[in-house]
Amino acid sequence: xxxxxxxxxxxxxxxxxxxxxxxxxxxxxxxxxxxxxxxxxxxxxxxxxxxxxxxxxxxxxxxxxxxxxxxxxxxxxxxxxxxxxxxxxxxxxxxxxxxxxxxxxxxxxxxxxxxxxxxxxxxxxxxxxxxxxxxxxxxxxxxxxxxxxxxxxxxxxxxxxxxxxxxxxxxxxxxxxxxxxxxxxxxxxxxxxxxxxxxxxxxxxxxxxxxxxxxxxxxxxxxxxxxxxxxxxxxxxxxxxxxxxxxxxxxxxxxxxxxxxxxxxxxxxxxxxxxxxxxxxxxxxxxxxxxxxxxxxxxxxxxxxxxxxxxxxxxxxxxxxxxxxxxxxxxxxxxxxxxxxxxxxxxxxxxxxxxxxxxxxxxxxxxxxxxxxxxxxxxxxxxxxxxxxxxxxxxxxxxxxxxxxxxxxxxxxxxxxxxxxxxxxxxxxx
Amino acid sequence: xxxxxxxxxxxxxxxxxxxxxxxxxxxxxxxxxxxxxxxxxxxxxxxxxxxxxxxxxxxxxxxxxxxxxxxxxxxxxxxxxxxxxxxxxxxxxxxxxxxxxxxxxxxxxxxxxxxxxxxxxxxxxxxxxxxxxxxxxxxxxxxxxxxxxxxxxxxxxxxxxxxxxxxxxxxxxxxxxxxxxxxxxxxxxxxxxxxxxxxxxxxxxxxxxxxxxxxxxxxxxxxxxxxxxxxxxxxxxxxxxxxxxxxxxxxxxxxxxxxxxxxxxxxxxxxxxxxxxxxxxxxxxxxxxxxxxxxxxxxxxxxxxxxxxxxxxxxxxxxxxxxxxxxxxxxxxxxxxxxxxxxxxxxxxxxxxxxxxxxxxxxxxxxxxxxxxxxxxxxxxxxxxxxxxxxxxxxxxxxxxxxxxxxxxxxxxxxxxxxxxxxxxxxxxx
Numbered sequence: 001x002x003x004x005x006x007x008x009x010x011x012x013x014x015x016x017x018x019x020x021x022x023x024x025x026x027x028x029x030x031x032x033x034x035x036x037x038x039x040x041x042x043x044x045x046x047x048x049x050x051x052x053x054x055x056x057x058x059x060x061x062x063x064x065x066x067x068x069x070x071x072x073x074x075x076x077x078x079x080x081x082x083x084x085x086x087x088x089x090x091x092x093x094x095x096x097x098x099x100x101x102x103x104x105x106x107x108x109x110x111x112x113x114x115x116x117x118x119x120x121x122x123x124x125x126x127x128x129x130x131x132x133x134x135x136x137x138x139x140x141x142x143x144x145x146x147x148x149x150x151x152x153x154x155x156x157x158x159x160x161x162x163x164x165x166x167x168x169x170x171x172x173x174x175x176x177x178x179x180x181x182x183x184x185x186x187x188x189x190x191x192x193x194x195x196x197x198x199x200x201x202x203x204x205x206x207x208x209x210x211x212x213x214x215x216x217x218x219x220x221x222x223x224x225x226x227x228x229x230x231x232x233x234x235x236x237x238x239x240x241x242x243x244x245x246x247x248x249x250x251x252x253x254x255x256x257x258x259x260x261x262x263x264x265x266x267x268x269x270x271x272x273x274x275x276x277x278x279x280x281x282x283x284x285x286x287x288x289x290x291x292x293x294x295x296x297x298x299x300x301x302x303x304x305x306x307x308x309x310x311x312x313x314x315x316x317x318x319x320x321x322x323x324x325x326x327x328x329x330x331x332x333x334x335x336x337x338x339x340x341x342x343x344x345x346x347x348x349x350x351x352x353x354x355x356x357x358x359x360x361x362x363x364x365x366x367x368x369x370x371x372x373x374x375x376x377x378x379x380x381x382x383x384x385x386x387x388x389x390x391x392x393x394x395x396x397x398x399x400x401x402x403x404x405x406x407x408x409x410x411x412x413x414x415x416x417x418x419x420x421x422x423x424x425x426x427x428x429x430x
Numbered sequence: 431x432x433x434x435x436x437x438x439x440x441x442x443x444x445x446x447x448x449x450x451x452x453x454x455x456x457x458x459x460x461x462x463x464x465x466x467x468x469x470x471x472x473x474x475x476x477x478x479x480x481x482x483x484x485x486x487x488x489x490x491x492x493x494x495x496x497x498x499x500x501x502x503x504x505x506x507x508x509x510x511x512x513x514x515x516x517x518x519x520x521x522x523x524x525x526x527x528x529x530x531x532x533x534x535x536x537x538x539x540x541x542x543x544x545x546x547x548x549x550x551x552x553x554x555x556x557x558x559x560x561x562x563x564x565x566x567x568x569x570x571x572x573x574x575x576x577x578x579x580x581x582x583x584x585x586x587x588x589x590x591x592x593x594x595x596x597x598x599x600x601x602x603x604x605x606x607x608x609x610x611x612x613x614x615x616x617x618x619x620x621x622x623x624x625x626x627x628x629x630x631x632x633x634x635x636x637x638x639x640x641x642x643x644x645x646x647x648x649x650x651x652x653x654x655x656x657x658x659x660x661x662x663x664x665x666x667x668x669x670x671x672x673x674x675x676x677x678x679x680x681x682x683x684x685x686x687x688x689x690x691x692x693x694x695x696x697x698x699x700x701x702x703x704x705x706x707x708x709x710x711x712x713x714x715x716x717x718x719x720x721x722x723x724x725x726x727x728x729x730x731x732x733x734x735x736x737x738x739x740x741x742x743x744x745x746x747x748x749x750x751x752x753x754x755x756x757x758x759x760x761x762x763x764x765x766x767x768x769x770x771x772x773x774x775x776x777x778x779x780x781x782x783x784x785x786x787x788x789x790x791x792x793x794x795x796x797x798x799x800x801x802x803x804x805x806x807x808x809x810x811x812x813x814x815x816x817x818x819x820x821x822x823x824x825x826x827x828x829x830x831x832x833x834x835x836x837x838x839x840x841x842x843x844x845x846x847x848x849x850x851x852x853x854x855x856x857x858x859x860x
Contacts, residue, residue, distance in 0.1 A: 107706075107707045107709070107710055108706040108707050108710075110706050110710070110713045110714065111645075111713060111714050114645070114713060171707075171709065172708075172709075207709070209708050209709075215541075215544070229698070229699060231699050231700075231701075231702050231717075232668065232699055235665055235668075238662065238665075268659070268708070268709065268710075268711055269659060269661050269662060269705075269712070270661075270705045270706075270707055270708035270709060270710055270711070270712055271661075271704065271705035271706065271707070271708060271712065272661050272702055272703065272704045272705060272712075272715070273702065273703050273704075274701065274702045274703075275699075275700045275701035275702060275718070276537075276538040276540050276700075276701065277537045277538050277601075277700055277701070277829070278602075278639050278698070278700035278701060278718040278719070278720045278761060279537070279601065279602075279637070279639075279698065279700060279720045279762075279803075279829065280537055280538075280540070280698075280700055280829040280830075281698060281700070281829075282699070282700055282701065282702075283540045283541060283544060283830075283831070284540070284541050285702070287661075288705070288708040289708070290708045290709045331708060332709075373709075399707070399709065399710040399711075400710075400713075401713070
């Protein structure tokens, strides 16, 4: 029986797949970098409304989430940060409820001349769709939506409530997913099709963002000896941070999921800016850092050590000793999360359902992987006692140039997702 | 006779000094950073027109100067770059002609919070005027103008043509002074009251500006090992440039004027910018460098060595080896210049006249100094066979915060300038 339903669901995914690729292309054409997600969210809202899902769109209110665990500090208000949720209400309510989550925000494209074709003019070539955000993670949003469509095409609906979430702020804070939780959206499990090559994410790292502000003593460069170059003063601080990075990666600090990885925790100097005039000793420099944390590692302890490392290095410098750097946090305060540590019946059952669906879609066993990034899964797993399955298509060069997602992989994930929904939620007649 | 005239000139400077300070304050209030000199130049033009000087205002035309020796490469057109020259035409023409030169452009103020009071709201305190550009070099422009006023107040005028120049672009290229030359302004000597503590500048360095563009291989930081961080790739290049700086400063490379200085040539990393997103391995980084050269050091040879140093260092880096940095020049291509090497009768005579005037104004001998910066003097000295005397008031923190100029020093320089004009040009009745 299940097998026959699966066949019908897979056929339905195939039948709609050209439309799904067109949908993905349309969605990827929206340049939904942070602060610019509005048109993409409006597009998602229309698609959900057309399908008769109950629509909820709201602007994130910092006051409603800033006291919650998992909140990450932000600069300024969230006037441009709108979440979209479409709800399917089951008539029978006999199954287990589900959140299908995906993020709409994409990271900046970077210098356009490094792309073979414009990042927000998606194109399909040799089975891949190219474009910023195509992989991370608009193919996942497409997969969630068209998996539900496959049930509809079979005259069926999930026999439990399903919440389709299109959230902002995944790439910098996760406050979009947190705002969904705060608004009351909970379920028995969550599925997040982030692009990890059809593997199940067994564990994810924590991530901290911080900014280091340096002030130098500016003078005309003719008297460079009497000034302090704020740009060059950054170098020993960065060196000290890399030494900390190596200590944190030491074998004795690794959790089980990461025991085999020599260097899971990456420290990245992602941005820098300093100085105003080539012939003036620069008076200021700011650099932005991302650092990974193992699951279980405390954010507050990590922050304290980072601050200590920076200040100790600054005290070695004649000038910085008297003008200590300022460390500012905005962006990720993300704890690590390991689904592998969740031994609850709900988690075991959800993983088992996904394993079956994956095997049906691919003919292969589901591989589990510990990833070196974070995802919104942590909110469900750590703060809502909900197993969060991160499982999505194969993509390449996410955050890079010529980002691309494999379309056949998206097809398999869509099929697996449709079968997972049918299994997890059960089905009812439309 | 000279002594009596000198007394009258000094008295006239004293009588007008409050107005001169008010003029300096008004001029310093114009935020005439590069591209924003218009209101300050309009103010200068009005002051010159009020005094009945023959006025010449024109926009620099790159096509007219780019083939000339001393030209520095620039980005984009010069739509906003206007020079102002006021000419006094002598009735008798019996004396030696003179250019009184000063630059109107000032360097950026930098972070406002590092100033005790706003940089473009000048204030006088304890005998100093504070404000960006007050010292470098609006006090010099005031000194030139009020020195001429002192002659007028005595019922006299210079007995030779005098060209009062207020030029742009001194702080980045010198193309403003070059455009004056190209327009035909020449004279028997030039005086530039740059703020060097009432010393005569015996020699000045050359200056080269260059930009280094790095490209990295961006990836999600989760895969940092497979990317190349363009920001961190800058560090070994900067280190290699500092090694070159130390080689260039070696005793055997110094010219006579700099033989006593351990470190006359400063290499300054003045600006840096790179990366777009904290969690992306940065794909690009650009840093701006200023390097000093000794007089006589060839610009082309210096550029070739700089390029070699950067590329050699880049070839040590696994990634940069295959994506070599790009070196871009815009800004100073300034050769060094040593008045001390000018043994012509005109130079000897001009220096002697300034020595007398300085002694009359201050009671002290004129000190000669080799400076570690450049000035527009090079255009007169190197490309127009005109001795250029750089001699101006005492200022502090030029290019820094709380830049200030000593008002009594400006008074002495104004007196010395008035007496120098009377001596050099001779005088005629108004």
